[in-house]
Amino acid sequence: MFIHFICFRGGIVIGARDRNNDKYHRILEASVKVFADHGFHQSTVSQIAREAGVADGTIYLYFKNKEDILVQIFNYKTTQIFERFREVVDSAENPVEKLRNLIRRHLQEFQQDRNLAVVYLAETRQINRVMEDQIKVMSKMYFDLVAEILEQGQQDGHFRKALYLGLVKRHILGSVDEVISTWLHADGEYDLVSMADPLVDLFINGIGT
Amino acid sequence: MFIHFICFRGGIVIGARDRNNDKYHRILEASVKVFADHGFHQSTVSQIAREAGVADGTIYLYFKNKEDILVQIFNYKTTQIFERFREVVDSAENPVEKLRNLIRRHLQEFQQDRNLAVVYLAETRQINRVMEDQIKVMSKMYFDLVAEILEQGQQDGHFRKALYLGLVKRHILGSVDEVISTWLHADGEYDLVSMADPLVDLFINGIGT
Amino acid sequence: MFIHFICFRGGIVIGARDRNNDKYHRILEASVKVFADHGFHQSTVSQIAREAGVADGTIYLYFKNKEDILVQIFNYKTTQIFERFREVVDSAENPVEKLRNLIRRHLQEFQQDRNLAVVYLAETRQINRVMEDQIKVMSKMYFDLVAEILEQGQQDGHFRKALYLGLVKRHILGSVDEVISTWLHADGEYDLVSMADPLVDLFINGIGT
Amino acid sequence: MFIHFICFRGGIVIGARDRNNDKYHRILEASVKVFADHGFHQSTVSQIAREAGVADGTIYLYFKNKEDILVQIFNYKTTQIFERFREVVDSAENPVEKLRNLIRRHLQEFQQDRNLAVVYLAETRQINRVMEDQIKVMSKMYFDLVAEILEQGQQDGHFRKALYLGLVKRHILGSVDEVISTWLHADGEYDLVSMADPLVDLFINGIGT
DNA sequence: CATGAATGAGCCTTCATTCAT
DNA sequence: AATGAATGAAGGCTCATTCAT
Numbered sequence: 001m002f003i004h005f006i007c008f009r010g011g012i013v014i015g016a017r018d019r020n021n022d023k024y025h026r027i028l029e030a031s032v033k034v035f036a037d038h039g040f041h042q043s044t045v046s047q048i049a050r051e052a053g054v055a056d057g058t059i060y061l062y063f064k065n066k067e068d069i070l071v072q073i074f075n076y077k078t079t080q081i082f083e084r085f086r087e088v089v090d091s092a093e094n095p096v097e098k099l100r101n102l103i104r105r106h107l108q109e110f111q112q113d114r115n116l117a118v119v120y121l122a123e124t125r126q127i128n129r130v131m132e133d134q135i136k137v138m139s140k141m142y143f144d145l146v147a148e149i150l151e152q153g154q155q156d157g158h159f160r161k162a163l164y165l166g167l168v169k170r171h172i173l174g175s176v177d178e179v180i181s182t183w184l185h186a187d188g189e190y191d192l193v194s195m196a197d198p199l200v201d202l203f204i205n206g207i208g209t
Numbered sequence: 210m211f212i213h214f215i216c217f218r219g220g221i222v223i224g225a226r227d228r229n230n231d232k233y234h235r236i237l238e239a240s241v242k243v244f245a246d247h248g249f250h251q252s253t254v255s256q257i258a259r260e261a262g263v264a265d266g267t268i269y270l271y272f273k274n275k276e277d278i279l280v281q282i283f284n285y286k287t288t289q290i291f292e293r294f295r296e297v298v299d300s301a302e303n304p305v306e307k308l309r310n311l312i313r314r315h316l317q318e319f320q321q322d323r324n325l326a327v328v329y330l331a332e333t334r335q336i337n338r339v340m341e342d343q344i345k346v347m348s349k350m351y352f353d354l355v356a357e358i359l360e361q362g363q364q365d366g367h368f369r370k371a372l373y374l375g376l377v378k379r380h381i382l383g384s385v386d387e388v389i390s391t392w393l394h395a396d397g398e399y400d401l402v403s404m405a406d407p408l409v410d411l412f413i414n415g416i417g418t
Numbered sequence: 419m420f421i422h423f424i425c426f427r428g429g430i431v432i433g434a435r436d437r438n439n440d441k442y443h444r445i446l447e448a449s450v451k452v453f454a455d456h457g458f459h460q461s462t463v464s465q466i467a468r469e470a471g472v473a474d475g476t477i478y479l480y481f482k483n484k485e486d487i488l489v490q491i492f493n494y495k496t497t498q499i500f501e502r503f504r505e506v507v508d509s510a511e512n513p514v515e516k517l518r519n520l521i522r523r524h525l526q527e528f529q530q531d532r533n534l535a536v537v538y539l540a541e542t543r544q545i546n547r548v549m550e551d552q553i554k555v556m557s558k559m560y561f562d563l564v565a566e567i568l569e570q571g572q573q574d575g576h577f578r579k580a581l582y583l584g585l586v587k588r589h590i591l592g593s594v595d596e597v598i599s600t601w602l603h604a605d606g607e608y609d610l611v612s613m614a615d616p617l618v619d620l621f622i623n624g625i626g627t
Numbered sequence: 628m629f630i631h632f633i634c635f636r637g638g639i640v641i642g643a644r645d646r647n648n649d650k651y652h653r654i655l656e657a658s659v660k661v662f663a664d665h666g667f668h669q670s671t672v673s674q675i676a677r678e679a680g681v682a683d684g685t686i687y688l689y690f691k692n693k694e695d696i697l698v699q700i701f702n703y704k705t706t707q708i709f710e711r712f713r714e715v716v717d718s719a720e721n722p723v724e725k726l727r728n729l730i731r732r733h734l735q736e737f738q739q740d741r742n743l744a745v746v747y748l749a750e751t752r753q754i755n756r757v758m759e760d761q762i763k764v765m766s767k768m769y770f771d772l773v774a775e776i777l778e779q780g781q782q783d784g785h786f787r788k789a790l791y792l793g794l795v796k797r798h799i800l801g802s803v804d805e806v807i808s809t810w811l812h813a814d815g816e817y818d819l820v821s822m823a824d825p826l827v828d829l830f831i832n833g834i835g836t
Numbered sequence: 837c838a839t840g841a842a843t844g845a846g847c848c849t850t851c852a853t854t855c856a857t
Numbered sequence: 858a859a860t861g862a863a864t865g866a867a868g869g870c871t872c873a874t875t876c877a878t
Contacts, residue, residue: 174387
């Protein structure tokens with residue numbers, strides 16, 4: 001069970017023991033906040049250190065360099081999030097509910113951790129990405145999840161057969177991301193999760209009569 | 210007619226006369242390319258100057274500072290693009306065709322000027338934007354266009370009455386942006402415009418049976 | 419004639435025009451002084467800038483990086499010095515006088531520019547050299563000069579035939595360098611050039627009776 | 628006899644007892660290797676600790692600071708070497724043989740411990756030395772040894788009376804050091820000790836006919 | 837108008853040294 | 858005695874912006 005927590009950090013294998021050491025996580029959380037506030041390139045290591053309440057040099061005990069912090073954020077956070085995505089998808093009976101659960105959970109996660117949402121969207125939605133490969137893997141995981149639902153739905157007869165699945169996946173992700181993005185720009189003044197049902201309605205029924 | 214070209218540049222009112230001076234435009238085009246290649250914050254003024262074939266200092270004769278270049282790009286380019294959006298929307302008979310024309314034109318524009326697409330998406334799709342206000346205006350223009358089509362479609366009976374229009378607009382823009390983004394990441398290896406019809410089909414009919 | 423002054427600086431071809439610009443030379447001279455005072459690795463770019471009376475960033479207009487300054491010092495200075503070595507060697511009639519002239523000139527040069535002597539010796543006489551290749555080339559030039567004299571002297575009958583020339587060259591250079599080194603440690607309190615004749619006497623006659 | 632081993636270490640008087648503690652020596656030997664590989668200033672305390680198989684902090688239990696390690700190396704190593712120099716000088720009958728023995732032993736010692744040779748030469752042969760005083764003492768010991776041989780040789784009639792002894796000493800040391808240095812740069816591909824006889828020949832007979 | 841040399845603030849990163857465990 | 862995490866000062870280098878020519 002715990003073995004799964006043993007992971008790479010800055011190229012060095014770090015054991016479960018370090019989980020008790022909160023410095024790593026404090027820096028991680030501080031970075032999410034600072035990156036969210038200023039963007040990756042505009043954030044300074046000193047800002048992160050101050051936010052985390054550690055010395056500048058301490059950062060480099062846990063991370064290879066500034067970029068590595070971003071990599072770790074994605075590694076650490078997305079692993080957790082995807083596990084929960086999988087859960088809610090599996091817990092639903094039919095493809096429509098699976099899709100609804102996924103979208104709802106997606107919105108929930110980002111509503112719960114606004115800073116992460118900002119960092120996540122900022123890095124995901126640009127062309128010259130600091131961590132191209134990371135994101136491609138992540139993106140594929142999400143797409144595979146959606147594809148699984150879609151294909152099952154086509155077999156079940158819930159969804160049309162004549163769909164360009166590659167496009168549908170982007171259509172869904174793009175739509176969800178934009179909805180989150182709008183919510184973020186509105187400073188989270190409304191309930192993001194309440195968008196889930198109308199969104200799923202749009203995905204399934206479109207706007208036509 | 211020409212009055213509309215009179216604008217601020219570097220805090221100084223510049224008349225239409227300067228339009229004939231190609232330095233301004235050379236810097237603008239060079240910037241689009243450089244920003245597309247490296248991102249705004251990672252681009253240097255020297256790179257832009259070199260690409261434009263002017264001296265570093267010359268940039269500051271036409272632009273207040275680095276950020277102002279980005280502002281000018283958006284001002285200049287989006288004005289042109291929106292005029293064309295308006296044209297194709299107006300030229301269509303019914304709301305469905307208007308929507309189709311808009312989406313198609315949207316994809317066309319970005320397929321024609323890949324660098325602009327990169328810059329546009331990069332700056333549009335993040336939270337802490339260099340030019341928040343600019344983009345809000347621009348975004349509103351697009352949304353208004355879509356809203357106009359949607360409302361007309363609802364009256365015409367082409368589109369459902371029970372739609373949360375604010376959501377539908379984001380749903381459409383997000384979807385289109387993501388499709389463009391995917392195309393950019395694929396290095397434009399396929400025809401972006403061919404995505405227009407399948408996309409509109411998804412918007413109108415959804416994926417359900 | 420002037421074409422010979424056109425050279426590489428920091429990987430950028432710089433024309434003779436820049437000779438009028440004294441910044442390059444001011445930084446070069448300042449660096450020699452600072453390197454002499456603290457050693458290369460202990461010198462900071464800020465120190466050099468201050469000594470040269472320029473801003474830190476200015477250094478990087480003329481030099482690729484800190485190490486490049488050292489490379490340029492060697493390139494620039496040793497070219498000049500070797501030209502003078504060649505002159506005095508050629509101006510002498512017989513090998514003994516050639517050797518004497520070389521040694522005397524060698525001591526003269528370093529007596530005239532104490533800081534250069536310090537930098538030169540410091541970088542030359544260590545194992546992990548910042549600029550291994552540079553120094554090898556330079557060292558070979560010196561050795562070739564000595565070899566030329568020695569071989570001529572052997573043919574003339576001034577020097578013994580049974581000599582391990584490779585060793586003799588190191589023997590001479592090592593001896594001269596140590597004499598210079600001692601003079602430097604003594605803060606140049608005596609006339610270094612006056613060591614030339616006794617040294618040559620040792621080289622030629624040894625200490626035996 | 629043992630009293631001579633009692634020395635300062637990190638400002639604390641350490642008795643002969645600690646000699647049995649191998650940590651001190653392990654750090655010393657590790658430092659010689661690391662300093663040889665990277666030079667004193669480019670070596671880090673962490674590298675030394677890793678090489679010695681101890682923790683970084685442990686270094687400071689045995690040494691006042693990084694510089695102190697270098698001081699200890701010289702103290703410890705040169706004491707041993709000079710004892711052996713003295714031995715071989717005393718064991719020879721006449722001044723020429725004494726000189727030959729000294730040179731041969733000198734080359735032997737450094738051939739046996741290449742890393743020490745590197746560190747020794749690096750620190751000895753520069754102007755702004757980390758440990759000026761140490762080296763002056765050491766240097767004087769060597770010079771006194773040579774002076775003793777030379778004076779004896781002059782009295783015996785082996786060596787010329789008309790010699791500037793101060794110069795001869797530097798001449799010899801410089802020559803030997805350069806020969807060692809060349810051997811080090813050649814990665815010890817030949818037998819250094821075999822240079823002893825040709826060198827002594829040069830010292831005594833010179834290169835003249 | 838145009839140039840590009842010059843500036844200097846600011847950032848990432850390293851590393852000698854300390855100290856709680 | 859031993860550890861190694863933590864510190865924070867310092868250094869090399871970049872780059873937006875200015876200004877004398």
